[in-house]
Amino acid sequence: MTAEIILFWLFAFLTCAGAIMVAASQNVVRMAFSLVLTLGSTAVLFLLLGADFVGATQLLVYVGGTLVLLVFGVMLTATGPFTRIKSSPADAILSGLIGVVFLFIVASTVTAVNWDGENGIDQKIAMGAHAKAVEGGFNPTQQGNTTRPLGLSFLSLRADRDLKLDLPKESSAETNTAPVVPGVSVVMPGVMPPPKSPVPLSTGYLLPFEIVSVHLLVVLVGAAYLARTKRRATT
Amino acid sequence: MDTLFAANSLAEFFQALLALVGFPVSAPIAHVIAVVTHVALVVGWFGLPAGLFIWAERKISARIQDRLGPTRVGGKFGWLQSLADGVKLIQKEDLVPKDADGLMFRMAPYIVVVASLAAYLALPFSDGWTAVALDTGLFLTLAVLSLEVLGVILAGYSSGSKWALFGAIRESAQMVSYEIPMALCALCPIVTAGTLNLNEVALLQSGGVWNWNILHPFNFFAFFVYFTCATASCKRAPFDLAEAESELVAGFLTEYSGFRWSLFFLAEYASMFLVSGLATVLFLGGWDDGLGVLASIKTASPNGAVSFLANAIGLLFFLVKASVLVCVQIWVRWTLPRLRIDQVMTTCLKYLIPISCFLFAGTVAYPLVLATMSGKTSIIGQPAGERLVQPKKAAGVSNAGATTESHLRITATGTEGSGR
Amino acid sequence: MQPTPDKFLFISAVLFVCGVVCMTTKRNGIGILMGVELVLNAANLNFITFSRFTPLGLDGQVFSLFVIVLAAAEAAVALAIALNFYNNHLTIDVDRGDELHG
Structure with missing residues (x-):
């Protein structure tokens, strides 16, 4: 405990x-x-x-x-x-009952999966063949330093995929052959050769990020337009 | 012993200390101990100096109004006036109005106090003297600080009084708007430093007044905009529309009395000190003495008792800087008249937000433009990327030291890289 | 030692079901909005859980950031609609908006 x-x-x-x-x-x-x-x-x-x-x-x-x-x-x-x-009591009771049944269904699917053990999650829903289920997730060291990788991914650079920053075992294996300082290659990819990765470079999230920014602007204008004061017609 | 003095945060300090005594504990438990100790220190700090600041406010306001202020309780200067006030407030009956929503009415002061005290979690008081050295330090602090509004709104709404409701509506409109320029201006030194970790931001400014962010041309203006918005976010005059006593009786505080009322005041002074401390860390060099003495002492002996002592002296510098800013807030309150609500909103939406957007864009573009023209990323002092930062070696205490080192390296190369 | 993913997923299921029940039973327009927020949060918790325990990695966190941002946008627009509704009907009870009822 x-x-x-x-x-x-x-x-x-x-x-x-x-x-x-x-x-x-x-x-x-x-x-x-x-x-x-x-x-x-x-x-x-x-x-x-x-x-x-x-x-x-x-x-x-x-x-x-x-x-x-x-x-x-x-x-x-x-x-x-x-x-x-x-709301009427009948509605409340009915929806409460349906809710309990719904929760039972969802919870039973959650518990139906074997999350650990020999034939656990890693063989059922793991996407990459090379990845272990629990160890391969993000932030394995429990340090919680996600700001930098997230910022990089919004700039179309995936720290965990492309640069292997958060997979200590593999990066240490790479540093044996070629001394790669993670920080330098993050900022200046032209100077240091990017480390070899088994998967092709992923694209990151620059475009979705821009779309969301424009979307927020549109929403801001739209909400201000909708909520503006209007003279009521019936007075 | 070295790990004890080289700890990056209170959590690591306790981990090293307990390991030294013979009770090694895991990192999460050390974090919990650190947080509890830190909160106890902060609450102790506000049991004593919320009193001190309230006393200071009374004396300063009295002098501004050509009066003497408290003179009787506890000696010539009325030192114990706040204690007497506190005893009086606790003795008062705890009233809940008949028309109020009882549960919410009782809960609201606690939300406000918890939010303003929890925001101290990531604030460094000296090099590494913070509860948890978070990578998202400033972001989390601003986030927790924004919860305080919710308590005020609930207090106003649940009172069941029109005055309180007006106060709450004004507060919510004001706070939602003022958060934007405040966050944008707090981001300017973050962009200059290249990290959200408050400890690293202050560390990059150490070594003399010429390294402080306030001498950066855009951060200079950002400091004043930030301080204005911070005053507004503490509901201090001239932005105290939520409690405007000449129009709204006491705004959201109308129905409160006794202990719960004093909790709101505790929270107000706590957040005043917090935003001042943030301003100190972000713009005024944190615990730096301004001449580079402390920094050179720490460079000479990075680990050990000497550096620990230097940190303790740095703590004094930090407290003095932050307290001066608090006194400025008090001074402003008693000299400026209150704005009307439409003037408050105009100030924010039409002036402060465009100004802070411009300052933010300017801070981003400044090193690029300067590097293209002169090949150096700053005019005064060393560029942030060239400043010597001693990464701490916390041997035996997880690998936090290594993480800090690599981050600082990223920071350094980042600023250099932008100069190319 | 960390709790297993199924515990997080169960919490997320509770959030989701509560949100759906909230959306179906409330007649207050803003109450319905709160139900939507609960459902979005359930999705976020799932994203973060899978990002921690599976090779989904950073994608989960990025997705949950997008969800948070879009939820804020959605709340702003929905609130504007609710205010308009209130202007027209002088109540926030959504059952009263039945002009198009045949």
């Missing part, structure tokens, strides 16, 4: 409890508060999974931005203090 396991169970409980409260509560502001709990705990789960940049983004964008926006919307659309729009 290490500290990591204890933290995992604590935040797993908070995540699930918050999600259930969101679904069960009738008061919108309480739902927002439960959603904060869920999203914040999910961010901690991301950190536990070694994705520190995504966890921080989750906190900044979701909890600090999107949720504030939602609560803002609640305040702008409330007709009185603490308005509740109740």
Whole structure:
């Protein structure tokens, strides 16, 4: 029972409890508060999974931005203090039942897979033939330094695929033949020859990144246009 | 013993210390111990000097208004006034209004306090004197700091009072807008340094005042924009629209009293110090003394008790710089009149955001242009890429030292590479 | 020692189901939005889990970043729509928007 396991169970409980409260509560502001709990705990789960940049983004964008926006919307659309729009009990019971059945189906597929052991995940869903399931995932050293590789991948350079920065065994095997300093070849590919890789160079995410940027701009303009004040026709 | 003084963060320090005593622990447990200790230190810091800053605010404001301020409690200068205030506030009845949403009303102060204290997690007080040396330091700090708004909004909404609701709506509109220029301006020194790790950002500025980011032409202006936005994000005057006492009674604080009310104040002073500390690390050289004495001492003996002592002196420099910035915030509060809400929004959306976008673009383009023209990436001081940074060798404490080394190498080559 | 992937996937399943239930039962427009956020988060948790435990690698984290960004954009537009709905109907109850009902 290490500290990591204890933290995992604590935040797993908070995540699930918050999600259930969101679904069960009738008061919108309480739902927002439960959603904060869920999203914040999910961010901690991301950190536990070694994705520190995504966890921080989750906190900044979701909890600090999107949720504030939602609560803002609640305040702008409330007709009185603490308005509740109740759904009928029959609906709630029915959807609750369906939800439980749905959860049972999804959970049974999760548990049906043998995640560890001889014939575990590595033979069922591993994509690359050379990769071990648990060791081949990202951030095997549990250091959580994902900022640089993520930034490089948005600039069309994959640190884990192309440069083998995060696979210590293979890179050490390569440094025996040719001394390759990882940092130098990251920034100046023209000076140092790129290390040999078994797979062809992947393309990274420059184009999707640009598309998302333009998309955000369009959304910004669109939302401002939609939400602008209009004179009501019936007054 | 060397590993003890060479630790990159409090977590590694505890790991080395416990290994020395004879209780070796794993990295996650060391992190937990470090975080608990750090939070205890920070809470201790705000039990004592939230009092100190409140006292300072009273004295400074009194002097600005040509008064004396507290003079009686605890001697001639009223040293113990804050303690007396605290005792008074804790004794008060804990009221929850009848129309309020009880649970949310009680929870809101805790969200605010937890957010502003948790933001201290990645703030380095001296070289390596941080709870967890995070690679995403600044990003996570800004993220956690933005949670504070949510507590304020919930407090205002759950009070069931119109004044509080007005305060909450103003706060949410103001904060969502001011976060943007604040983050953009905080990114300018990050671009100059090439890393998000706050410890490395400050380390790259050590060795003299000519290396500080504030002497970088774009970062110079970014500092003032950042400080304005930071003042707004702490809800300090002239941006205290959320509690504007002359129009909104007390804004989102209207229904609060006693202990919960004092929690909001604790959080306000905590985040004031935090944003000032961030400004110190990002622009004012962190724990550097400005003449390069401490840096040369640490270069001479990188590991050991001497360097540890140099770090302790650096801590004093850091605290002094940050406290001066806090005093500037107090000074501004008592000399400038409050803006109207439309003026606040205009200032941000029409002026600060375009200015900060321009500064950010300028910071990115500056070394490129300068290198093409003069072959060097800075006018004053050494270019960031050429500065000597001693990578720490934390032998026996995981491989964090090696990671830092390789990152600094990337940083160095990155700045040089952009100069070509 | 780290928890096995199935635990993370189970949490993600709980998030997903809660989100779907939230979307189907709530009549408050903003409540429905919150359900959508829960579902997107479930997907994110899956992405990160598979990025950690399988050779999916960095792709999972990049995808979850895109999901977070698009969710923020979606929330902004949906909120604008909700405000418009409120302007026209003076309520946020989505069951009242039935003009096109035949």
